Amino acid sequence: AQTVTQSQPEMSVQEAETVTLSCTYDTSENNYYLFWYKQPPSRQMILVIRQEAYKQQNATENRFSVNFQKAAKSFSLKISDSQLGDTAMYFCAQGEAGNTPLVFGKGTRLSVIA
Amino acid sequence: DAGVIQSPRHEVTEMGQEVTLRCKPISGHDYLFWYRQTMMRGLELLIYFNNNVPIDDSGMPEDRFSAKMPNASFSTLKIQPSEPRDSAVYFCASSLARAGNEQFFGPGTRLTVL
Numbered sequence: 001a002q003t004v005t006q007s008q009p010e011m012s013v014q015e016a017e018t019v020t021l022s023c024t025y026d027t028s029e030n031n032y033y034l035f036w037y038k039q040p041p042s043r044q045m046i047l048v049i050r051q052e053a054y055k056q057q058n059a060t061e062n063r064f065s066v067n068f069q070k071a072a073k074s075f076s077l078k079i080s081d082s083q084l085g086d087t088a089m090y091f092c093a094q095g096e097a098g099n100t101p102l103v104f105g106k107g108t109r110l111s112v113i114a
Numbered sequence: 115d116a117g118v119i120q121s122p123r124h125e126v127t128e129m130g131q132e133v134t135l136r137c138k139p140i141s142g143h144d145y146l147f148w149y150r151q152t153m154m155r156g157l158e159l160l161i162y163f164n165n166n167v168p169i170d171d172s173g174m175p176e177d178r179f180s181a182k183m184p185n186a187s188f189s190t191l192k193i194q195p196s197e198p199r200d201s202a203v204y205f206c207a208s209s210l211a212r213a214g215n216e217q218f219f220g221p222g223t224r225l226t227v228l
Contacts, residue, residue, distance in 0.1 A: 033214055033215045033216075035216070037219075042221075043203060043221070043222050043224075044219070044221050044222070045205065045207075045219035045222075046219075047216065047217075047218070050214075050216055052214060091157065095215040095217075096215075097214075097215070098215070099145045099164070099209050099211055099215050100215065101147055101149075101159040101162050101170070101173075102147075102159075102215070102217060104156055104157040104158075105156070106156045107156065
């Protein structure tokens with residue numbers, strides 16, 4: 001069965017600094033997708049970044065980048081130049097190929113401090 | 115595109131009452147997912163559809179829960195009778211088969227059962 005683990009329930013970072021959120025997962029599949037979603041107080045789930053397992057290159061989206069280590073089943077999110085608007089819950093999620101449901105971690109609550 | 119639309123945004127009801135949550139997926143998307151979010155269990159899948167057909171309902175807690183998708187643009191999740199432990203945020207998400215499992219979430223319905 002798929003599992004996703006986020007070991008950091010809460011983190012904080014100073015504005016303009018860099019922070020890394022950790023995620024590990026377990027799957028028996030070779031073809032799958034990994035995602036980071038952001039959930040601000042509005043509770044809307046917003047896709048931050050995605051990674052296809054077959055791609056070796058780490059995905060980047062502006063200030064957000066991932067460190068994907070397939071052998072270690074690790075998928076961390078790095079936020080550079082943190083902004084107050086980055087304050088939110090961050091969820092790591094994994095889905096198999098073929099539009100299967102996503103399995104989510106428990107989330108990391110990130111606070112960006114001015 | 116308007117994104118995934120859910121209604122109502124908030125629902126407060128009394129134990130024993132019937133509750134119906136509604137979802138309109140993004141036009142053209144062929145997968146629809148219902149998730150539930152609670153503090154204790156996090157985000158978990160309830161049921162998902164492909165081309166209006168239920169594929170996996172193993173996450174539906176019990177017979178009090180039912181879901182339908184009568185057409186490609188509408189789905190309902192019904193709880194009858196409702197219980198206090200059903201209090202949660204219910205999310206609907208949709209995805210496109212060829213888009214690599216990227217799911218787009220609605221704003222969620224916060225359900226409170228008194």
